[in-house]
Each structure stands twice: as C-alpha cells, then as structure tokens.
Amino acid sequence: MQSTLPHNARSMNTPTDYAEALIAAGRLFHQRGWVPATGGNFSARLDATRMLITASGCHKGELAREDFLVAGFDGVPIGSARKASYETLLHCQLYRHDPAIGAVLHTHSIANTVLSRRLPAIELAGYELLKLLPGIRTHEARVSIPVFANDQDIPRLATRVDAHMKQHPETPAYLIAGHGLYAWGADVAQARWRVEAIEFMLDCELHSHRP
Numbered sequence: 001m002q003s004t005l006p007h008n009a010r011s012m013n014t015p016t017d018y019a020e021a022l023i024a025a026g027r028l029f030h031q032r033g034w035v036p037a038t039g040g041n042f043s044a045r046l047d048a049t050r051m052l053i054t055a056s057g058c059h060k061g062e063l064a065r066e067d068f069l070v071a072g073f074d075g076v077p078i079g080s081a082r083k084a085s086y087e088t089l090l091h092c093q094l095y096r097h098d099p100a101i102g103a104v105l106h107t108h109s110i111a112n113t114v115l116s117r118r119l120p121a122i123e124l125a126g127y128e129l130l131k132l133l134p135g136i137r138t139h140e141a142r143v144s145i146p147v148f149a150n151d152q153d154i155p156r157l158a159t160r161v162d163a164h165m166k167q168h169p170e171t172p173a174y175l176i177a178g179h180g181l182y183a184w185g186a187d188v189a190q191a192r193w194r195v196e197a198i199e200f201m202l203d204c205e206l207h208s209h210r211p
C-alpha cells in the first residue's frame with residue numbers, strides 16, 4: 001500500500017499539518033505491526049514550550065484530528081478536556097532536553113518488545129541503516145540503545161531517562177523493557193525514518209539471536 005506520508009516536514013507549521021503527518025505515521029506503523037491496539041504515542045513540537053500529542057487510549061492506526069491535543073512541556077493540556085497520553089512526560093523530557101527535537105514517536109513492535117526483555121542494551125553495528133541515526137556517517141559505527149526497566153510511574157521513568165541522557169547526550173533512541181521504543185528527530189519525517197531504520201535493525205537482531 002502506498003504511504004501518504006510527506007517526504008519532509010520543513011513546510012509544516014500548523015497543528016493540523018503536524019496532526020496529518022502523525023496520523024499518516026500511525027497508519028504506516030500499524031500496517032507494520034508496530035502499534036498494536038492502543039499501544040504507542042506520538043507528538044510534534046509546536047514551539048519553545050508546547051507540543052501536539054496524542055490523547056490517551058486512541059488506536060494509533062486510526063487516529064483522527066480530534067485525537068490530538070496541545071500540552072505544555074510540563075505535561076499539562078492547554079485548552080482541551082481530553083487526557084493526554086499516559087506517557088506524556090517521556091515526550092516532555094525529550095523536548096526539554098534538546099530544543100532541536102521536533103517530533104517524538106513511540107512504538108510497541110514484536111522486535112523491540114522481545115529484545116528489550118532479553119538484553120540490558122542493544123548494540124547495533126555494521127548496518128548501513130545506522131547512517132539514519134544522528135551523527136553516524138558509516139556502517140562501521142557502533143551504536144548503543146539503552147534499555148530502561150519498565151515502570152508505570154512515568155515521572156520516575158522520565159527522571160531516569162533524563163539522567164541517562166545528560167550523561168550520554170549521543171543516545172539516539174531508547175527502549176523500555178517489554179514495552180517499546182522511543183525515537184525522535186528534528187521533524188516528524190526524520191523521526192519516522194529513524195523509527196523505520198531502528199525497527200528494521202531490531203528485526204535483523206531478533207533473527208540473528210534466534211536459537
């Protein structure tokens with residue numbers, strides 16, 4: 001099936017544009033099996049203090065414009081009665097950590113769930129697609145994707161992620177054990193490419209680790 005995703009997000013500037021790009025990403029991710037049921041959440045930076053984020057409990061393959069709301073980087077919705085994603089503070093942590101981050105995408109794939117349950121960190125090396133990750137110019141690079149223990153206490157989890165990222169600012173994405181992947185980019189298009197690249201490499205790793 002042909003993707004309706006825009007090729008780049010540079011011309012985007014209204015919340016509706018961001019919502020459309022995130023809706024298209026959700027459709028694609030659902031087709032790939034990376035956001036089953038209501039798993040996953042997506043956001044895009046609107047300005048220095050606000051983001052557009054998915055409401056909690058929506059099916060990410062069937063998102064509509066009404067399934068998005070504006071929230072501050074403190075996680076509090078602005079002008080909406082809808083409840084923001086349960087994991088809103090994980091998005092806030094990233095936007096506050098790095099003003100260059102323009103979009104954050106979270107997936108629940110089989111590969112990211114299985115591998116994050118098995119390994120304390122995922123080491124990716126020798127893949128051509130590594131070049132889609134920040135600062136990587138060659139397949140000869142080695143990238144470590146940290147795995148955090150899952151936690152229903154999202155403020156506590158966000159604090160742990162933040163501490164790690166302050167110590168390791170080169171972190172290109174992270175996993176939560178038995179849960180999923182968080183990846184980001186300068187805009188929705190770049191964040192989507194990174195999710196696609198990481199999910200591809202995790203699939204490869206999953207096949208390599210089969211007994």
Ligand SMILES: CSC[C@@H](O)[C@@H](O)C(=O)COP(=O)(O)O
Pocket residue numbers: 038039040041054055056057058084085086087106
């Ligand atoms: C209902 S299981 C999935 C959730 O716990 C969560 O991990 C998730 O990704 C989606 O939560 P949401 O509140 O819809 O953004």
Ligand SMILES: [Zn+2]
Pocket residue numbers: 039040041087106108179180
């Ligand atoms: Zn999740």
